Amino acid sequence: MKKIGLVAAATAISVSFASASISADTLSTVKKKGYLNCGVSTGLPGFSNPDDKGKWQGLDVDVCRAVAAATLGSEKKVKYIPLTAKERFTALQSGEIDILSRNTTWTLTRDVSLGLNFAGVNYYDGQGFMVSKSLGVKSAKELDGAAVCIQSGTTTELNLADYFRQHGMKYTPVVFDTSDQTVKGFEAGRCDVLTSDQSQLYALKIKLSKPNNAMVLPEIISKEPLGPVVKQGDDKWFNIVKWSLFAMVNAEELSLTSDNIDAKKKAKNPEVKRFVQSDGPIAKQLGLSQDWAYQVVKQVGNYGESFDRNVGKNSPLNIDRGVNALWSKGGFMYAPPMR
């Protein structure tokens, strides 16, 4: 609302005057500050949501924690900045945040025209529909003429229009600023359907006062690769974020967990050895300390741990690993080797 104007004005001003910040690299700024500014959602269970003590938790939050552990040696040195879908890119462009880790879909337009770089994918998602059971709808193809609640400024908004156009159906878009308002609108009956990424639908469903009255339709109408984003023009920082994420995935592959990594420190397996004590010039070229990857896994855990804890089997969302399983287990999760 008002914030978007502020953020945009701030961009305009900072872009106008701060020509210096383009050359200043993010890593040294972060080190000087002593903490990391991480842009997250305004509250999405499983991905980024404050718990009852106000501590941020979730799959996206774990990326922030991993980068903080790698760069500053402590996963706690993060300042979380909640952003709506509309505010997120401006906040990153203007340097208000160092990383955007907020269920953001990687698309061509965003990659090439916003001055941003996508540092990988930490969740493969797709857009779906949630309806109330009383409607008696079994498929998205029966939704002709429905009112659809949707969050503004998302790829979801565009996919929805495409889908209805493609199937010759009409819809009424009811657009809200935050996912919270979207759920409220859906509950109050302002719309028949709530559309969002499937993972979000499950997360939003448990926010409903009567979760069992709603159901998620089987259709998935888009590809939504979600991942952390950094500002363009700082390759060093780009590499750090990218490899913090890869470290988590590689750790799962090597069966390194936050519990066993201390024990594996003396392991003979050269891959594990490289991981735990990345000797040689590589850490220096990344601009990090020797044990950066160890710190990531020790403090945050590997990707599988993070998944199970936040959205998977150990969480209320209980989402199946599905395509987010490791490549060796039939999923898409694949990280380049650390050597």
Next chain:
Amino acid sequence: MPENKHNLAAGNVSFWNDPAKRSLVFQAILFLAVFAVGYIIYQNTQHNLESRGITTGFEFLDAEAGFGIIQSLIPYDETHSYGTTFIVGLLNTILVSALGVFFATILGFLIGVARLSHNWLIARVAAVYIEIFRNIPLLLQIFFWYFAVLRLLPGPRQSLEFADIAFLNVRGVYLPSPVLGEGFGWVLAALVLALIAIFFIKRWAKRRQNETGDQFPVFWASLGVLIGLPFIVFLLSGASLQWEIPELKGFNFRGGLTIIPELSALLIALTIYTAAFIAEIVRSGIESISKGQTEAARALGVSPGKTLQLVIIPQAMRVIIPPLTSQYLNLIKNSSLATAIGYPDLVSVFAGTTLNQTGQAIEVISMTMAVYLTLSLLVSLFMNWYNKRMALVER
């Protein structure tokens, strides 16, 4: 001979000590400085945007928008351009602002006059209204009307019905919409004709009153002409008007005219909030007129209603108009709170969704700011013109 003296003096004074020349130089320097700063900001922005790989320029306005908008006054669908979303948002902003100004003025005047009523109860109710709505933040009021009040309405299938032609539910108000048949143009022509006739009736009545002192019931005659003439033509041209009645089909009503709840909530909140301020302005305006004016009018045998209409209000208007203008400007700017409840105004559609889909923050925000500036200046200009017309002509 002062002129000569001045020339002489000017000849003796050095360049820097001549106030006229000096101020000219300073103005020129200031102008250049402002221009230079502006130019540097522009250049720097361009350079930085480029080096950060952020696309600039206004080409995005021609690209396909690809998202839907719930309410548009012009034909719009997903295939239209971002430029069209700008127009759609702009018109929606103007719609809610114009309706808001209209209703807030009427309600504000009524409450302002009621506040001064001799009836104790009416005056107290007006006072309570003003104190309550003036002191609660507008955003909360918008949320209240949208989330608390309108949300209590039933779903589409349990709609409240009015004579089977109008329906009210949580998705909005559904009204029959007129379908204009052939020959309806004649009715519109008759309407224009009626307006012209009224203009002449008014002139004639005024002249006759000046000459003979007889009054003519201008208001009732005008009303008769305004309704009667088009109606007769309407019947003569074959009553070519039909109504499309909304029908429950599938998920919701289709056909007819829909007023979305987002518009209703925003309009109600803006009207009620601004009316409270306008009421106070009207009250202070009326109170600024000396009591002797009322007494003099009454002594002449003018009725209380006419006194208010012909003596008090015209004089009070001079006090009322300037602050009233500020309230109108506030209302227009406050309409941007629409994004909070998803009414598709300019800020929500253009500075929100379009900005986010294109990432052209600087272009989009400057266009949006330019719109509000232009709207405000136009209102201000009009009100200043009106103020001049209403100003007391001193003789």
